[in-house]
Amino acid sequence: EVQLVESGGGLIQPGGSLRLSCAASGFSVSSNYMNWVRQAPGKGLEWVSVVYSGGSTYYADSVKGRFTISRDNSKNTLYLQMNSLRAEDTAVYYCARDTMVRGVVRYYYYGMDVWGQGTTVTVSS
Amino acid sequence: QSALTQPASVSGSPGQSIAISCTGTSSDVGGYNYVSWYQQHPGKAPKLMIYEVSNRPSGISNRFSGSKSGNTASLTISGLQAEDEADYYCSSYTSSSTLRMFGGGTKVTVL
Numbered sequence: 019e020v021q022l023v024e025s026g027g028g029l030i031q032p033g034g035s036l037r038l039s040c041a042a043s044g045f046s047v048s049s050n051y052m053n054w055v056r057q058a059p060g061k062g063l064e065w066v067s068v069v070y071s072g073g074s075t076y077y078a079d080s081v082k083g084r085f086t087i088s089r090d091n092s093k094n095t096l097y098l099q100m101n102s103l104r105a106e107d108t109a110v111y112y113c114a115r116d117t118m119v120r121g122v123v124r125y126y127y128y129g130m131d132v133w134g135q136g137t138t139v140t141v142s143s
Numbered sequence: 144q145s146a147l148t149q150p151a152s153v154s155g156s157p158g159q160s161i162a163i164s165c166t167g168t169s170s171d172v173g174g175y176n177y178v179s180w181y182q183q184h185p186g187k188a189p190k191l192m193i194y195e196v197s198n199r200p201s202g203i204s205n206r207f208s209g210s211k212s213g214n215t216a217s218l219t220i221s222g223l224q225a226e227d228e229a230d231y232y233c234s235s236y237t238s239s240s241t242l243r244m245f246g247g248g249t250k251v252t253v254l
Contacts, residue, residue, distance in 0.1 A: 053243065055189075062146070062248035063181070063189065063232050065241070076242045112188055116243075127236065129179035129194030136188055 020044035020132055022113050027137030034103050034141075040096040040113030040134055048091040051116035053130060054098045056109035056139075064109075067098065068116060081107075103141045110136040147172065147233055147246035154252040160221040163249045165233030166214060171244060173214035177236035180209060180218045183248075184229045192231075193218060220251070228253045 026038040038054070040047075054066040067077045067087040075087050086099040096113050112135075117128035148166040155161040165172065165180075172178055178196045181189040191200055193209040196216060206227075208219045216235075220227055233246040 055245075062230075063183075063234075063245045064146075065234070065243040065245055068243060076240065078241050114189075127177040127179075127195055129191045129200070130181070130189070130234070131191045131194075131200060133188040133190070 020115075022115065022132055022134035024111065024113055024134040024137040027111065027139045029140045029142065030103055031143050032104060032141055035099070035101045036103065036139060038098040038100065038111055038113075038137055038139070040098075042094045042096065042115075045115070045132075046091070047089050047094055047096050051118055052087075052089065052096045053114045053116050054085075054087060054096075055112045055114055055130070056107075057112070057136075058106070058109040061109075066111070069096070100139070103139075105141050108139060108141045110138050112136045147235060147244060149231075149233060149246040149249045151247070152250045152252065154254055155220075155223045156254045157223055157225065159223050160219060161223060161251065163218045163220075163231055163233075163251070165216040165218070165235075165246045167216075167235055167237075167244075168214055170239060171235040171237040172211065172216050172233075174238060175236045176211070178209070178211060178216040179234045180207075181232045181234065182229050183232065189232065223253055225253050227251060 021043045053068045084102045088097045114130040115132040119126045180193040183189045196211045197209040
């Protein structure tokens with residue numbers, strides 16, 4: 019079964035650090051584009067970061083320089099290292115698989131088709 | 144990087160059709176056919192409903208359809224059912240350095 023399971027959320031003081039994990043089963047994180055998406059309480063979805071299968075990483079402006087996305091292929095797990103946390107980082111964090119396939123004449127994008135259940139991060143003193 | 148623009152709410156009666164718009168720019172919605180739509184029920188993870196503007200993943204009802212004109216994409220739900228009541232988000236690839244963006248979300252209410 020294709021599945022993503024996040025962990026590592028919790029209550030952390032402003033300025034602190036936290037590492038989120040996203041364990042994948044049924045597919046390889048190294049062969050796919052993997053994203054972190056967050057949702058603040060009562061708010062909409064906000065894309066946070068993506069790591070491409072080739073290893074390139076990209077970040078939302080709101081977290082650039084503070085968050086780092088990475089993966090451990092041997093553990094088939096995606097991570098999000100969050101430093102210098104702020105109150106506005108309080109959210110449910112989801113990991114999601116994002117599939118883009120190179121065709122003969124163009125790339126085919128299949129959307130974020132697999133999501134985890136989310137892990138809650140609360141930044142508060 | 145501003146979010147894509149969606150109406151805050153849309154409502155309809157059972158059996159009716161509704162449409163949700165998603166407006167971006169030529170750098171995102173208008174420039175690529177990489178628009179996707181997600182449904183989210185309260186307390187649940189988002190679910191992919193449409194990819195590449197108008198394609199439905201396996202298992203998604205054909206009551207859901209997508210289209211695009213210029214910088215605006217749309218999700219249409221026909222034959223509205225009570226279970227369709229949820230939040231809906233559009234998303235697009237973007238040529239900006241962030242590469243991905245979401246709309247602000249639309250709450251669909253079935254009257």
